[in-house]
Amino acid sequence: MANRRCMTWMLFLFACICTASFASNAKINFREKEKKVLDQILGAGKYDARIRPSGxxxxxxxxxxxxxxxxxxxxxxxxxxxxxxxxxxxxxxxxxxxxxxxxxxxxxxxxxxxxxxxxxxxxxxxxxxxxxxxxxxxxxxxxxxxxxxxxxxxxxxxxxxxxxxxxxxxxxxxxxxxxxxxxxxxxxxxxxxxxxxxxxxxxxxxxxxxxxxxxxxxxxxxxxxxxxxxxxxxxxxxxxxxxxFSYYLIQIYIPCCMLVIVSWVSFWLDQGAVPARVSLGVTTLLTMATQTSGINASLPPVSYTKAIDVWTGVCLTFVFGALLEFALVNYASRSGWKSL
The missing domain is CATH 2.70.170.10 (Neurotransmitter-gated ion-channel ligand-binding domain)
Incomplete structure (x- = not known):
């Protein structure tokens, strides 16, 4: 009886080993099959990559x-x-x-x-x-x-x-x-x-x-x-x-508006404060010109007028107008137009 049980266990182990070996061989054969397929369809003299496929x-x-x-x-x-x-x-x-x-x-x-x-x-x-x-x-x-x-x-x-x-x-x-x-x-x-x-x-x-x-x-x-x-x-x-637009609003439009408003401060200065008015007008004018040149430096030199050119041009006109207004009024006051 013991011999039969021993024989049964040996047969069972042998079957397990054979099954594992068969599975392992099947996996190896499967990978080998991939290689054979590649050699079959892309082997020398079997496929010409220079010829296009059919329609x-x-x-x-x-x-x-x-x-x-x-x-x-x-x-x-x-x-x-x-x-x-x-x-x-x-x-x-x-x-x-x-x-x-x-x-x-x-x-x-x-x-x-x-x-x-x-x-x-x-x-x-x-x-x-x-x-x-x-x-x-x-x-x-x-x-x-x-x-x-x-x-x-x-x-x-x-x-x-x-x-x-x-x-x-x-x-x-x-x-x-x-x-x-x-x-x-x-x-x-x-x-x-x-x-x-x-x-x-x-x-x-x-x-x-x-x-x-x-x-x-x-x-x-x-x-x-x-x-x-x-x-x-x-x-x-x-x-x-x-x-x-938010980037340009913060970096261009708001600073330009502030420069125009600052240039108008000269209207509220004392009429005798000529150096202060001239310094304020010239400073805002130069700052506005620098701002305009900085904007154009980041853009290609195109031959047409851009929307940003119109905006900076109007702002520059306001700043220059404030400086020009003071110059005309000061000249008029000194030339006797006030008495008229």
């Missing part, structure tokens, strides 16, 4: 690439150079039927690559870009996911400095529209078409904060361009910024 449903039409972006931050909007800096996560997705593979009954959801040159990539570029760079800390912030149906998802984090032509006629009560334009560089619309992803093509981080602007809204649109070499697919998103 929808394997037709000879253009490859369709859906695009969506996530705006992580907007760090600077520069009025002088008329540019803005943005950091975003950029994503593209398309179908490449050459990359289809067996998902092992749903266990293999997707394959991940970190080398973009292993598969065909759309030749998208940012047409209004001035500067840009990738993020490589700690590792390059980029990945490619290949799904069993041949769908390819490309995601990368980038920082860009983009041109933003501005109209400053209403400055500082203005609104500015800054665009982000993306287009194909070499493939025409006969070979490659960019489309905004359906649903929510542009997302913006919730706690986006700008020191002097507020992002009111954004609009997505298409901007296909035609040249003598063909028509190229293009996407754009327009960001509408509203300038915050």
């Amino acid at each position: 929808i449903n394997g037709t000879d039409g253009p490859a369709v690439v859906s695009v969506n972006i996530f705006v992580r931050s907007i760090s600077k909007i520069d009025d002088v150079t008329m540019e803005y800096s943005v950091q975003l996560t950029f994503r593209e997705q398309w179908i490449d039927e050459r990359l289809k593979f067996d998902d092992i009954q749903g266990r293999l959801k997707y394959l991940t690559l970190t080398e973009a040159n292993r598969v065909w990539m759309p030749d998208l570029f940012f047409s209004n870009e001035k500067e840009g760079h990738f993020h490589n800390i700690i590792m390059p912030n980029v990945y490619i996911r290949i799904f069993p149906n041949g769908s390819v998802l490309y995601s990368i984090r980038i920082s860009l400095t983009l041109a933003c032509p501005m109209n400053l006629k209403l400055y500082p009560l203005d609104r500015q529209v800054c665009s982000l334009r993306m287009a194909s560089y070499g493939w025409t619309t006969d070979d490659l078409v960019f489309l905004w992803k359906e649903g929510d093509p542009v997302q913006v981080v919730k706690n986006l904060h700008l020191p002097r602007f507020t992002l009111e809204k954004f609009l997505t649109d298409y901007c296909n361009s035609k040249t003598n070499t063909g028509e190229y697919s293009c996407l754009k998103v327009d960001l509408l910024f509203k300038r915050e």
Whole structure:
């Protein structure tokens, strides 16, 4: 009886060991299966990254690439150079039927690559870009996911400095529209078409904060361009910024009002206090001129008149008028006009 029990326990332990070994081997084989799938679809002589994918449903039409972006931050909007800096996560997705593979009954959801040159990539570029760079800390912030149906998802984090032509006629009560334009560089619309992803093509981080602007809204649109070499697919998103007025109220408008009021103090001084009146008038005039030059130093030298120019010009006129009024009255009193 004891021998039977011992034999039973030994068989039970042996079964447990075999089961654990089988599970371990299955896991190892599963990872090996991923390697075999990658070698099968991207092996030498099996996939050519230079050839673009077929069109929808394997037709000879253009490859369709859906695009969506996530705006992580907007760090600077520069009025002088008329540019803005943005950091975003950029994503593209398309179908490449050459990359289809067996998902092992749903266990293999997707394959991940970190080398973009292993598969065909759309030749998208940012047409209004001035500067840009990738993020490589700690590792390059980029990945490619290949799904069993041949769908390819490309995601990368980038920082860009983009041109933003501005109209400053209403400055500082203005609104500015800054665009982000993306287009194909070499493939025409006969070979490659960019489309905004359906649903929510542009997302913006919730706690986006700008020191002097507020992002009111954004609009997505298409901007296909035609040249003598063909028509190229293009996407754009327009960001509408509203300038915050409180900063200019505290730094410009209130100080200008105070200078005008101070210049009027000379009207209540004794008519014989000529040095005091002259000093007060000249000081306020020079301060107002310095304030005006400081405002213009933070703006580009545009050829049209801005709203802030009208305001500072009126304030300067009032200050100069107060000084001129005293000079005329003093001259009249000394030339005998008072007796008349």
